[in-house]
Amino acid sequence: MASRLFEETVVPHLDAAFNYARWLTRNDSEAEDVVQDACVRAMRFFSSLRDNNARAWLLTIVRNSWYSRVSRRREIPESTAGDHDPVERPDDALDPEERLLQQYTVARVRSALEQLPVDFREVIVLRELEGLAYKEIAAIVRAPIGTVMSRLSRARERLFTLLTPSDSMGRLP
Amino acid sequence: MSCELVERGLTAYLDRELDIDAATAIRSHLTDCMACRRLVGEREALGRLVRSAPYYAAPERLRARVSARTNRSIFPGRFVSLAAAATLLIAAGIGTTVMRLAPAVNITMVDQVVDGHVRSLMAEHLFDVESTDQHTVKPWFLGKLDFAPPVADLSSIGFPLVGGRLDYLGGQPVAALVYRRQKHTINVFVSPSKSDDPADVVRSERGFHVQHWARDGMSFWAVSDLNDAELTQFVRALQTS
Numbered sequence: 001m002a003s004r005l006f007e008e009t010v011v012p013h014l015d016a017a018f019n020y021a022r023w024l025t026r027n028d029s030e031a032e033d034v035v036q037d038a039c040v041r042a043m044r045f046f047s048s049l050r051d052n053n054a055r056a057w058l059l060t061i062v063r064n065s066w067y068s069r070v071s072r073r074r075e076i077p078e079s080t081a082g083d084h085d086p087v088e089r090p091d092d093a094l095d096p097e098e099r100l101l102q103q104y105t106v107a108r109v110r111s112a113l114e115q116l117p118v119d120f121r122e123v124i125v126l127r128e129l130e131g132l133a134y135k136e137i138a139a140i141v142r143a144p145i146g147t148v149m150s151r152l153s154r155a156r157e158r159l160f161t162l163l164t165p166s167d168s169m170g171r172l173p
Numbered sequence: 174m175s176c177e178l179v180e181r182g183l184t185a186y187l188d189r190e191l192d193i194d195a196a197t198a199i200r201s202h203l204t205d206c207m208a209c210r211r212l213v214g215e216r217e218a219l220g221r222l223v224r225s226a227p228y229y230a231a232p233e234r235l236r237a238r239v240s241a242r243t244n245r246s247i248f249p250g251r252f253v254s255l256a257a258a259a260t261l262l263i264a265a266g267i268g269t270t271v272m273r274l275a276p277a278v279n280i281t282m283v284d285q286v287v288d289g290h291v292r293s294l295m296a297e298h299l300f301d302v303e304s305t306d307q308h309t310v311k312p313w314f315l316g317k318l319d320f321a322p323p324v325a326d327l328s329s330i331g332f333p334l335v336g337g338r339l340d341y342l343g344g345q346p347v348a349a350l351v352y353r354r355q356k357h358t359i360n361v362f363v364s365p366s367k368s369d370d371p372a373d374v375v376r377s378e379r380g381f382h383v384q385h386w387a388r389d390g391m392s393f394w395a396v397s398d399l400n401d402a403e404l405t406q407f408v409r410a411l412q413t414s
Binding site for chain 1: 190219224243
């Protein structure tokens with residue numbers, strides 16, 4: 001049954017879809033709309049899923065859905081309101097002071113990532129948070145592998161500058 | 174190999190996308206060159222830092238919406254399953270054994286339980302009475318139903334009661350008790366047992382887990398997107414409360 005197959009192959013990647021959409025839009029409700037659009041499209045084009053990489057396939061559709069919403073509005077949404085409490089994975093083994101420090105670090109990383117231009121931000125999210133290979137990222141963002149690599153490289157330069165306090169150059173936890 | 178080549182291959186090296194020869198060449202250069210070693214170390218630390226960024230999991234509401242769509246709009250899945258159930262009914266009629274009816278009844282009931290759960294999450298109508306106090310929730314049903322659903326407090330083991338509401342299941346009014354596990358919602362539908370109640374059921378449907386049992390003349394259906402193990406823990410606790 002098609003719907004069961006869809007649930008078994010695509011729905012398990014809903015978290016990945018939402019995480020990607022959330023980083024693209026930087027907004028909870030918009031990310032939800034994007035993923036919902038994407039799922040409707042994914043159901044419609046389910047037969048086009050040829051290889052077994054359902055995650056990359058779904059993420060491609062998420063990006064297309066986001067892109068068509070943005071181009072319909074002719075702008076890149078750049079609101080910065082974070083209205084969602086993300087899973088910040090506090091480490092229970094830490095004492096309260098360390099945990100506070102950890103939360104501070106997570107907030108700083110989140111803000112640095114959100115400041116990146118979307119082309120850079122998405123390759124970092126796909127590589128560092130989803131752990132995708134260059135080939136998969138290239139297919140999702142529709143760019144040659146060389147472009148993916150150079151975006152990653154430039155994105156990391158920027159992140160390094162943003163996350164390294166000027167008084168302690170080169171020191172990262 | 175010069176430092177320039179390390180710099181050029183740095184991104185792919187960090188991402189383990191270099192071929193073995195190139196990676197080996199860089200590694201051997203690193204043993205000799207402190208400056209490059211430092212550069213790679215910094216970038217590895219940056220990678221660890223970036224990976225501590227929030228991972229946004231799909232909200233339960235979205236999951237419910239997608240699940241509802243999967244089953245209704247595009248695919249004829251629902252019709253297929255109804256047709257299958259109808260075939261089974263006919264087969265049972267011809268084959269004279271009534272036992273074969275049982276799975277069909279179960280499937281329909283499981284479907285309805287999942288529908289009820291999804292509906293409660295979508296309509297934002299999770300509660301008629303919102304309270305974490307079993308002594309508030311239980312009396313609320315008095316006069317609204319002709320039975321008194323048992324209401325347990327399981328907050329001590331991490332399943333706080335958050336409220337209750339009236340719902341319909343299998344064409345009859347039921348008590349829906351709402352519990353939570355972190356961000357997951359658990360609906361427990363309670364009604365008096367009927368003679369055609371199925372035996373205990375443990376099933377997954379559309380990404381939700383459903384468990385059914387009967388006790389003291391009451392029939393229980395628990396449903397959640399919670400993982401199987403935790404839902405089972407919850408059900409055990411409810412059965413022994």
